[in-house]
Amino acid sequence: MTASIGRRGAIAAAATLPIAAHAQSTDPRRGGTLVTLGGTTRHVNPAIQSGTPAGIPGTQIFASPLRFDDKWNPQPYLAEKWELAADGKSLTLHLVKGAVFHDGAPITSADVAFSIAVIQKNHPFKTMLEPVETVETPDPQTAIIRMSRAHPAILLAMSPALCPILPKHVFGDGRDILTHPANTAPVGSGPFRLTEFKPGESITIERFDRFFIPGRPYLDKIVMRIITDPPTQLLAMERQEIVYNSFLTTVRDAERLAKQAHIQIIDKGFEGIGALNWLAFNTARKPLDDKRVRQALAYLSDRARMLKVLQAGKVPQALTPIHPGSPLYTTEVNHFEYDLKKAEALLDEAGYKKGADGTRFKITIDPIPGTVEATTGIAEFLRGQVKRAGVELELRVSPDFPTWAQRVAGQDFDLAIDAVFNWADPVIGVHRTYLTRNIRKGVIWSNTQSYSNPKVDALLDAAAGEPDPAKRKAEYKEFQQIVVDDVPILFLHPFPYTQAIHKGLKGAPTSIWGPMSPWDEMYWEAAERR
């Protein structure tokens, strides 16, 4: 027995989405250039790295087997239909007929098999395709992914940002994929082809006329300009030198741009990425090796007030390791609401009584370099909060990412403020932070907290291979409850990402992957086309 979804059903479903309906109502037409903000990236091949700077251009240049709507439903893309076996151990993809790469070569199942092998071997998210054993290619239009066990994350792993289909005849020439010259001058399979890549300056892509979805994309050209200075980014948006900022990072900036008559702010499209801001505890160090101390610090943190002060009360709290936008998120966990008495009692119980000077102990905090309200502002706020219970917090400001990363990856920290993405399915972006076997000194965004709980390891392993969605959800609920209670990390808030877009530009990507999905539906209203 198989579960099958086809293009027709998906189109009917898509018609109910607000953006799709909006796009239909204003009669999208071809033409025009979109100037947007880009990020500095080493290359544009998302098969071998994650992150938005490569992912946003990468998802325009490469197509993937599936794409997703804003309700977490898979939609046809390069695969016009697919079947996931009832035991969850195989996924069959039926590719669109007549799809070609940017050099005109046909896209076949051999390219799918090649791409999956490349991703499995080289992408940093090792758990994403871990159970994949083989990819069979019975005919040029069919690829069957065989897995050693059920792997519910496999559908999300077929997303544009995670599974770009690479041309085997270009990337499979025997050269090392990590340094392959085609990473910066790729032959792609997506709606746009790369025409200019100027690292640190701009990326230009143009419409691929033989894209496999008839009539798409609508835009002629997209220029991703790299402007690193945040005030200049805002001014450029106000002056319409930039007409789309797909990753606006602060509430303050969103409010400023919303006042412009020509700009619209969209707060959808970031559920898949699932960015969380959190406070990590080094559980291998005293006094943070004691769960009671970590819980006491959680009770002292007063996140509600912190968000009111720093984010004008416009950003919700994150309570668990899973992003609030995920269907697996639960609020049935310890909320650690501010409680000074309980915190002091826990610290006393742990043996950290106040000294003659009123101090219990001194620890450091390392905020990741970033916007004040999401990094140093939080550290300053926490310093005042924990001092009430006699805890001295010393702020260690890193001048740049390498300095911070060296401390955190080297596990040379007490507390660290960090921004980490869920990447849609917990198997892809959540497990890495909590699994005991992923404690790897020197590796950033591994289990740098040195957190170890056998029950959590067992739950994560079980959920990774659980084909029954209800059972899986229950396992992740228990996982969230245990981790929140153990406090290897205190979850602060989801990142308040928004998209700022010129009002004349329609069809903004608002699926769960938002800007990290194809922009083939974007178009200029006739009167605004430029």
Next chain:
Amino acid sequence: MSAAAWFIRRLIHAAGLLLAVLVLNFVLIHLAPGDPAVVIAGEMGGASTEVMAKIRAEYGLDQPLVMQLLAYLGRVLTGDLGFSFYFNRPVTALVAERMGPTALLVASAIVLALVLGTWLGILAARRPRGLAAQLVSVFSVAGFAAPVFWTGMMLLLLFASTLPIFPVSGMADVGRPKLGFAYALDVLHHLVLPAMTLAMVYMAQYSRQSRAGMLAALAADYIRTARAKGLGELRVVYRHALRNALIPVITIAGLQFGQVLAGAVLVETVYSWPGLGRLAYESILRRDSPTLLGILLGSALMVILANLLTDAAYRLADPRMRGT
């Protein structure tokens, strides 16, 4: 000393200086905290221990520092500045690509600062107690005291936002063909604010310097003689006094070339000007040592060249210097 002997001696000094710059920069950069492999892994979204070891081996980061230095010096001698960890391209190509925009910005700023600064200095020196002299004095203090990034932001707010006359960022409009007179005008339009920002602080210095030089020159006997001979005031000021008053300004301008390049880092970042300064900023943030070393080498070369030109100009302006 003949011009040829002077030139050869300066070239030998320059070679020694370049070697010292290379070694010192290499050591300083590698002493800074932060591992390029962690940065690359960070951009990748994390990486396994094996991938990080592979990255280190790929770029020779697993070798002892002395070996890395010797290998680097060897490559530089053959004209190879290495491969950028972060920008994924040969450093020579990166630097060559960015050199033009920076040279344009820096040269424009220096010319602007020299011409306007000198003119303001003359204006102030001709009537030392006049209103113009007071205004020049206020401008000099303010221009010298204001940090370059602040000046940049203020000019942006004023002339790109409140009065939207100039563009906010970049070197040219996106989509415009990059050739012809229209393109040159577009670049010029984009150049005004960054060049003005960079010129501001030096304009202030040069105005003070030329004012002082001019005051001294105008009080000299030969100027009194010139006036007694009945020469017109403009001829006296611009033909006779200015030539002597300019010598210290030229010297300072030459010495400050390196500082102007350093200022370009901030200006290029604020205005997204695609030059070496912005590349340097990005390279520092990402511990991209080959790129940073290449930029510093390029900057050192430019500074040495500027100093050579300054000395040559000095010899031209003051015949007494030709004997040294």
